[in-house]
Amino acid sequence: MPSALPLPTRRVVVDRHGGPEALRLEDAEAPAPREGEVRIRQRAVGVNFIDVYLRRGWIPAPLPLVLGMEAAGSVLDIGPQVAGLLPGDRVAYLGPVPGAYCGVRCVPASWVVRLPAAIEDEAAAALLLKGITADYLLRDLGQVRRGTRLLVHAAAGGVGLLLCAWARRLGATVLGTVSSEEKARVAREHGCEHVIVTRDYRFADAVQRLCGGVDVLVDGLGDAARDENLAALARRGHWISLGQASGPLAALAPDALVAKSLSFSRPVVFDYVATPAQLAERAQRVWDALAEGSIRLPPIERHSLESAAQAHARLESRATLGALVLLP
Numbered sequence: 001m002p003s004a005l006p007l008p009t010r011r012v013v014v015d016r017h018g019g020p021e022a023l024r025l026e027d028a029e030a031p032a033p034r035e036g037e038v039r040i041r042q043r044a045v046g047v048n049f050i051d052v053y054l055r056r057g058w059i060p061a062p063l064p065l066v067l068g069m070e071a072a073g074s075v076l077d078i079g080p081q082v083a084g085l086l087p088g089d090r091v092a093y094l095g096p097v098p099g100a101y102c103g104v105r106c107v108p109a110s111w112v113v114r115l116p117a118a119i120e121d122e123a124a125a126a127l128l129l130k131g132i133t134a135d136y137l138l139r140d141l142g143q144v145r146r147g148t149r150l151l152v153h154a155a156a157g158g159v160g161l162l163l164c165a166w167a168r169r170l171g172a173t174v175l176g177t178v179s180s181e182e183k184a185r186v187a188r189e190h191g192c193e194h195v196i197v198t199r200d201y202r203f204a205d206a207v208q209r210l211c212g213g214v215d216v217l218v219d220g221l222g223d224a225a226r227d228e229n230l231a232a233l234a235r236r237g238h239w240i241s242l243g244q245a246s247g248p249l250a251a252l253a254p255d256a257l258v259a260k261s262l263s264f265s266r267p268v269v270f271d272y273v274a275t276p277a278q279l280a281e282r283a284q285r286v287w288d289a290l291a292e293g294s295i296r297l298p299p300i301e302r303h304s305l306e307s308a309a310q311a312h313a314r315l316e317s318r319a320t321l322g323a324l325v326l327l328p
Contacts, residue, residue, distance in 0.1 A: 006031045007039070007076070010328070011102035012308045014065045017057035020309040020316070023067075030104035033079035037106045040091060042073040044125035045100045047303075047311050047324035048158075049220065049243050054098060055312065058248055061098065067308075068100025068326075072115065072124035082109045090115040092124040094132065094279065096270040101308060103328035110276045113283045118291065126158065126300050126323035129269065131286030132279075133242070134162040134295070136272040138170065141240055141265055142216040146171030151207060151214040151232060153221045154245070155192050156183035158323035161298045163218060164192040169294040173211055177203050179318045186321055190296060201246070204231035213237060222246040235260045240267065245316075298322030 006029035013024050033039045051067040053059045072092035075085055085091065095111035115124055138144045150167050154160045155176025167174050168191030176192040178184050184195040196206045201224045207214060213234030219225060222244030229239055239262060241249055257264060273279040289295045299322030303311040314320050 004032055007104050009102050009104040010305055011066050011099075012068075012305055012326075014055050014067060015063060017055065017063070020055075020312040022055055023309045023312065025306055025308070028102065030102070030106060033077060033082075033106045035080045036082060036108055036110070037079040038082060038085055038091075038109050038112060039076045039078075039104065039106045040071070040073045040093070040112075041076050041104055042071040042100070042102065042328050043121040044072045045102075045326040045328065046070040046125040046129055047308075047315065047326060048129055049245060049315070051098070051101075052312060052316060053244065058244065066099045066101055068098055068102075069096070070094045070125060070129045071100040071105070072121040072128070076104070078109070079106075085109055085112060085114070090121070092121075092128050092283075094128050094269075094273065101305065101326060103305070111279070113280055116287050119287055122300055122302070122325055122327075123290075123297055125325045126298060127162075127286055127290070128283060130158040130298075130323065131162055131289070131295070132273060132282045133159050133269050134166055135282050135285050135289075136267070136269065137163065137218055137240060137242070138166055140272065141267060142218070142238065144170050144172050144216060148172040148216060149211045149214040149234065150174050151203075151217045152176045152192070153217075153219050153225065154178070154318075155187040155195065156190075156321050157220070158298050159218075159220070159242070161187065161190040161322060162295050165190045165295045166289060167191070168193065175207060175210060175214065183321060186299065190298070201225045201228055204228040207232040216240065218242055220245055223249050226250070226252075230256060230262070233260060233262055236262070238263045238265065240265045242267070245318075300325055302327055304328075 093111040175194040220243030224246035
C-alpha cells in the first residue's frame with residue numbers, strides 16, 4: 001500500500017532561462033504516488049542536451065521547471081492500479097515530462113522499466129535515453145546495415161560512442177567528428193573508424209575525401225554545421241537532426257535538399273517509445289547489446305545535485321567525454 005505521507009527531497013530548479021547559473025538547488029517534498037504512479041528513490045540521474053535546451057528556453061516549457069528526463073533507483077511505494085512493480089524493485093525510467101533532477105520522484109508506471117541485476121544504477125542513467133536513441137536512429141531512421149557510410153557528430157559523447165560501436169558491429173563504415181585528440185582516441189576505442197578533429201565545424205572536405213560522402217548523418221551540432229552537413233552527404237543521403245548544441249537550426253528550405261535528393265528528419269525519442277511495450281523492447285535491446293559487446297558502457301562523469309550547474313557548463317563547453325550523471 002502506498003504511504004499517504006510526502007517525503008522530503010531536494011531538487012534543481014530553473015526559475016529563468018539562461019546559462020548554468022540559472023540552476024538552483026532547493027528543498028522540496030515528493031508527494032505520495034497517485035493512481036498509476038510509482039514513487040522512486042533516485043540514485044542516478046541522466047544529464048542530456050535536452051536539459052540544456054530547456055534551461056535556455058530553446059524548447060518551450062513553463063517556469064519554474066525541474067529538469068531531467070531519466071533516472072534510475074528503487075521503488076519506494078506504488079499507487080493504486082499499478083501492476084508488475086513492487087517496493088524495492090530496481091528500476092529506471094524515461095519520460096516526456098521533465099523533473100528528474102531530484103532525490104525522490106513520482107512518475108507514471110508506464111515510464112518505468114525494471115533493471116537487470118547486471119545493470120547498475122549509474123549505468124542505467126547513462127544508457128537508457130542515449131541507448132534507446134542510438135537504437136531508433138540506427139534501426140528505424142538510418143536503417144544502418146553493412147556498407148552504410150555513417151557520420152556521427154560529437155562522436156565521443158554519450159550518444160555518439162554508442163552509435164559508433166553499434167553501427168560498426170552492424171558493418172557500417174563509421175566516421176565521426178570530435179573537438180580534441182583525447183576525444184578522438186576514445187571515439188576510436190568505441191568503433192569510430194575515421195575520426196575528424198575539428199573545433200570550427202569544418203569536416204565536409206575530409207568526409208568526401210575519406211568515403212565520397214555519407215549515406216546517413218547524425219547531427220547534434222545544430223546551425224553552425226548546416227552547410228557542411230549538406231556538403232558531406234552523398235546522393236540520397238539522410239540528415240538526421242538530433243540536437244542543437246551550437247544553437248537552434250534555422251528553417252531548412254526544401255530546395256536545399258533537391259540537389260542530391262537528400263532527406264531530412266527531426267525525430268523525438270518519445271515517439272519511438274510511445275507505449276510501455278515499445279519502451280521495454282528498446283530498453284531490453286540496449287541491455288542485450290551491452291551484454292553481448294555490441295556497445296560498451298561510455299565513460300561516466302559524476303556530479304552531485306549541488307554541482308548540476310558545473311555539469312551543464314562542462315557539457316556545453318564540450319569538455320566532457322561520454323555520459324554525465326547526477327548523484328542525488
